[in-house]
Amino acid sequence: MKKKQDEAGRVDIYARITDRIVADLEKGVKPWMQPWSAANASGRITRPLRHNGEPYSGMNVLLLWSEAIARGFSSPIWMTFKQAVELGAHVRKGESGATVVFASRFKKTEGDGDGGEVERDIPFMRAYTVFNVEQIDGLPERYHALAEPVLDPVARIAHADRFFAQTGAVIRHGGTKAFFAPDTDTIQMPPFEAFQDAASFVAVLSHEATHWTAPAHRVGRDLSRYHKDRSERAREELVAELGSCFLCADLGIVPELEPREDHASYLDSWLKVLSGDRKAIFQAAAHAQRAVAFLHGLQPAVVEEREAA
Numbered sequence: 001m002k003k004k005q006d007e008a009g010r011v012d013i014y015a016r017i018t019d020r021i022v023a024d025l026e027k028g029v030k031p032w033m034q035p036w037s038a039a040n041a042s043g044r045i046t047r048p049l050r051h052n053g054e055p056y057s058g059m060n061v062l063l064l065w066s067e068a069i070a071r072g073f074s075s076p077i078w079m080t081f082k083q084a085v086e087l088g089a090h091v092r093k094g095e096s097g098a099t100v101v102f103a104s105r106f107k108k109t110e111g112d113g114d115g116g117e118v119e120r121d122i123p124f125m126r127a128y129t130v131f132n133v134e135q136i137d138g139l140p141e142r143y144h145a146l147a148e149p150v151l152d153p154v155a156r157i158a159h160a161d162r163f164f165a166q167t168g169a170v171i172r173h174g175g176t177k178a179f180f181a182p183d184t185d186t187i188q189m190p191p192f193e194a195f196q197d198a199a200s201f202v203a204v205l206s207h208e209a210t211h212w213t214a215p216a217h218r219v220g221r222d223l224s225r226y227h228k229d230r231s232e233r234a235r236e237e238l239v240a241e242l243g244s245c246f247l248c249a250d251l252g253i254v255p256e257l258e259p260r261e262d263h264a265s266y267l268d269s270w271l272k273v274l275s276g277d278r279k280a281i282f283q284a285a286a287h288a289q290r291a292v293a294f295l296h297g298l299q300p301a302v303v304e305e306r307e308a309a
Contacts, residue, residue: 013101013125014278017063021281022274024066025267031066032245045252051079051087051143058289059282060100061246067098068132077143078130089138097129125282156252157198163251164205167298169212171205178204180211182223187212199254203244206251210243211236213291221287234269235284241266242288247295 024031047055048064056064056078064078078098081091091097104126133143164171170186178189187208195201214221214236221239225232248254273280 013127014282017099018274018278018281022271025271028267031069032062032242045249045254046076047246047249049077051077051083056100059285062242062285063100064098073132073134075133077133079133080128080130084131084136084139087139089136091131091136095131095135097131099127100130101125101127157202160202160251160253163299164209166300167209167295169209178208180208182215185215202251202253203248206247207240207244209295210240210288210291213294219290219294230269231273234273235280237266238270238284239287239291242285243291246288246292250292
């Protein structure tokens, strides 16, 4: 009985979170787009952060950005009830927390077809609750102090330029479309002047750089059916969309907020994928996280030091 309850709970995590994201998409809202004006008010453009300053990764970035949007939090810092207590603080009465998840495994013994038994590791998701520091009283002042921007806007763009140059990706400029060409292993970008600002250029390049990580000699996402199967294309575009948002946050760049020409069609395709597969958004976030980690891994260690979430 306990096993069935655990399995039902695991299914509920996938279904509950996917249903929430689908509801946002049905309103035309991409829940992974952080309200950067609010982030700027707190002095930083970043991923959500743990109580010790480590950034969250993968699916939890989406969950906490979505929660911040829905509830108007400007601070990126989150912690558990216990962590707040250990800091001498307390969550205000009546406050409700946000759900975050982590991967776990359990062992399952099955027959191997020859009369023997084989033990398999079964991956699944566990959930726990965190609170934004704006819901907590009594925290040390450092949790509420405005952070100094790491770089000014011009320096951020220069830093982003160096970041992409150090990946070794071949980036060509010209034409009117941005895309990754697997056959030539190149990224094609419109001229810089075609973008409304430098941040938009970086956001689109981040998207294409996420596609660039797909080949087997990098992270290994299969793009063979990208042009043949609308569902596969939608899944890969979702990976690139999330990868761009993660990477822009890491680089301190405001992601592209102007709707793309294909915005409506992508929303529709993502809705179809997510509605038919409750694990699709989790898989996309995991692929995006691996892609961005790969790009960070190409940076010189002395220059680029990233904490793993």
